[in-house]
Amino acid sequence: MTELQYDLIENLGYKEFNAELLKDYWAFNDYPRRKFIFSLKDLITKYQFKSESKLHNIVKNCGHLKFTALLDCGICKRTFKIDHRRNINFDKEDWFKEQLTCDTCKRENIDSQVREQLSNFQNSIPLGQKYNLESPYQELDYLEKIFLYVLLTTKLKITDGNLIHPNNWKDFQALEANGVEYILKNIIDKGYIFISNTYDDVMLLQNELRNTSDTLQSYLAFDTLRELKKNLNLNFYNDIVVVLPKSCSSRQDWIVKLYNEIVLYEIKLKDIKQIEEFITIKRLNEVYALIDFICRQRHIPIKKNNALELDLIRMLKKYDLQHVWSIICYQAKLAASELYDMEFKERNRSRFSSEYVFSCHISSYLNYLESKNIAPKYPRNLPDNWVYSEIELFVSAYVIGNYKRWNEFTPREILSLWCKDYGN
Ligand SMILES: [Zn+2]
Numbered sequence: 213m214t215e216l217q218y219d220l221i222e223n224l225g226y227k228e229f230n231a232e233l234l235k236d237y238w239a240f241n242d243y244p245r246r247k248f249i250f251s252l253k254d255l256i257t258k259y260q261f262k263s264e265s266k267l268h269n270i271v272k273n274c275g276h277l278k279f280t281a282l283l284d285c286g287i288c289k290r291t292f293k294i295d296h297r298r299n300i301n302f303d304k305e306d307w308f309k310e311q312l313t314c315d316t317c318k319r320e321n322i323d324s325q326v327r328e329q330l331s332n333f334q335n336s337i338p339l340g341q342k343y344n345l346e347s348p349y350q351e352l353d354y355l356e357k358i359f360l361y362v363l364l365t366t367k368l369k370i371t372d373g374n375l376i377h378p379n380n381w382k383d384f385q386a387l388e389a390n391g392v393e394y395i396l397k398n399i400i401d402k403g404y405i406f407i408s409n410t411y412d413d414v415m416l417l418q419n420e421l422r423n424t425s426d427t428l429q430s431y432l433a434f435d436t437l438r439e440l441k442k443n444l445n446l447n448f449y450n451d452i453v454v455v456l457p458k459s460c461s462s463r464q465d466w467i468v469k470l471y472n473e474i475v476l477y478e479i480k481l482k483d484i485k486q487i488e489e490f491i492t493i494k495r496l497n498e499v500y501a502l503i504d505f506i507c508r509q510r511h512i513p514i515k516k517n518n519a520l521e522l523d524l525i526r527m528l529k530k531y532d533l534q535h536v537w538s539i540i541c542y543q544a545k546l547a548a549s550e551l552y553d554m555e556f557k558e559r560n561r562s563r564f565s566s567e568y569v570f571s572c573h574i575s576s577y578l579n580y581l582e583s584k585n586i587a588p589k590y591p592r593n594l595p596d597n598w599v600y601s602e603i604e605l606f607v608s609a610y611v612i613g614n615y616k617r618w619n620e621f622t623p624r625e626i627l628s629l630w631c632k633d634y635g636n
Contacts, residue, residue, distance in 0.1 A: 215243045221293075222275040233259055234274040237267075237297075246302040268296060281308065285317035322431040326424055330439060333417045337448075338410055347458040348403035354474070354483045355490060356399050358603060358611075361470040362388065363454075364463060366602045370454060374463065376405075378449040388603050391493040406455050411448040418444065475610055479631050487630055491623045494601065495528045496521075502537055505595055506544040507570070512551065515567040523575045533619035534591035541592055543573040594619055 220238055223229060236258070239249040252264055261267040276295040283290055292308060294300050301307035352360065363384060364370070369377045389396045399405050425440050432440065460466035479487075500516075503524075507514050514520070527536055547570040554566060581588065604618050612629045621629070 216279045216281070219278045220275060221278050223273060226273045228270060229274050230259075230270070231274075234271060237271045238277050240302070248297065248302075252297075272296065281312060283312050283314035283317070285314035288314045288317060319431050319433075322428050323433050323436050326428060326432055326436055326440065329421060329424060330436070330443060333414070333421055333443060336414050336417050338414070343406075343408060343410075345406055345453065345455050346403065348455055349457065350402040352402065352404065353398070353486070354477055354479065355395055355486050356402075357470050357474050357477075358607065359388065359395050360399055360404060361467065361474060362602045362606050364467050364470070365606075370463070374454040374456070376452040376454060378452060381452045387599060388601055390497050392490055395490070404455055404457070406451075406453040408451040408453070411450050414448050418446070418448070471610075479633065484627070484631050488623070488627050491626050491630075492525075492528075494604075495533065495623050496524060498533060499524050499528050499536055499540075502533075502540055502594075506540055510544050510548045512544060512547055512570050513567040514570050515565075517571075519575075520571045523571065523578060527574070527578055529623065531588065532591070532622050532625070534593065535588045537594055537619075538590050538592035539574065539577060539588050542588075543577055544570060547573045591620070 218238075220234065222231060222234060233255070236250050236255060241247050241249065250258075252267065255261070256264065256267055259267070261270070272295045276293050277300070278291060278293055280289050280291045282288075290312065292311075363376075366384075367380075369380055385393070385396065396405075400407065421440065422444055425444060429437060429440070454463065456463065456466050460469060503514065506512070527539065531539070550569055550573075551566055554569070600617060607630060608618065609615050612632075614629065618626050
């Protein structure tokens with residue numbers, strides 16, 4: 213810190229102006245050991261003031277001390293006007309340091325940095341996508357063929373260029389591949405579906421831009437902010453492309469070929485293991501969906517842990533989905549009423565934490581059914597808005613051939629219908 217230049221500014225227009233008083237009040241030793249020469253007491257005595265506040269009142273009107281300091285940007289300056297001793301601190305050399313932030317330059321700097329980030333982002337957006345796709349040649353497994361066939365033939369929008377709409381792809385993943393993502397991954401790894409990485413970098417930069425916007429938007433100029441918002445609203449999707457094998461000249465060709473290969477296929481032992489796993493995972497996801505549905509409807513909290521999952525698997529192996537649903541509904545009703553009692557009736561409070569109540573009801577009811585060796589009496593129709601898997605509908609119609617929905621079967625029953633010709 214260099215030595216500050218102080219100027220004493222006089223207010224000559226003041227009717228009680230007193231140059232000597234002003235000078236005495238602001239008289240201090242030279243740098244670096246600055247100290248006021250006269251104490252307030254001295255001044256009060258010398259100028260015969262009744263009180264300290266009277267003294268300050270007059271001095272303030274007579275003039276002030278002024279100095280100018282460079283702001284932290286190194287360009288702009290700020291002038292300080294001091295009209296009271298308490299507003300200056302000679303003991304601390306840089307007592308005014310916190311007042312040296314240059315807000316204008318800070319805003320300008322941030323704004324231009326963000327503008328640069330924005331233009332980097334805009335420059336990163338590729339104009340056209342080019343990739344060479346080679347025809348896949350690896351053999352597809354039985355289940356992979358079924359997945360691909362269903363993917364190519366259901367309500368999906370696939371363009372003439374064999375592009376799958378990203379939202380359709382997401383829906384397919386959520387409904388059909390939930391828990392069995394490895395099947396889709398194998399199809400992708402074998403090259404029958406190609407997902408471009410064209411926009412990976414763009415999406416990364418857009419994410420950084422989003423963070424910038426979250427932290428710095430209060431500093432930005434209006435135009436920059438508007439530009440930023442516009443760019444954050446852009447959606448980027450990597451291309452998802454269906455790649456035909458060499459032997460097929462069109463998608464339609466391939467669909468026919470896949471269909472024939474599926475319906476004429478002789479199931480082998482290794483397929484049975486995969487099919488069984490697929491059916492069980494699919495059923496477990498359906499049971500979780502039903503649990504979520506009823507918990508939402510009846511406002512039941514639930515802790516999803518291994519203990520619950522073991523009970524769900526025990527239940528789904530033994531009973532078909534309609535009976536599972538009947539158990540879930542009945543136990544949810546009991547759990548909801550117990551939760552109500554826990555909340556509103558003192559003596560029933562906290563047998564255990566509320567999020568375990570429903571799981572315990574399911575578990576003990578399954579024990580009861582087992583100990584009595586009985587099945588739940590009534591099946592129950594699935595909720596009206598239940599979405600059936602297209603893979604299930606396809607297998608039921610064209611592989612099993614009974615056109616029945618799987619909710620009236622246990623996983624084992626579905627497996628034996630699906631693989632009925634095995635070993636014959
Ligand atoms: Zn500045």
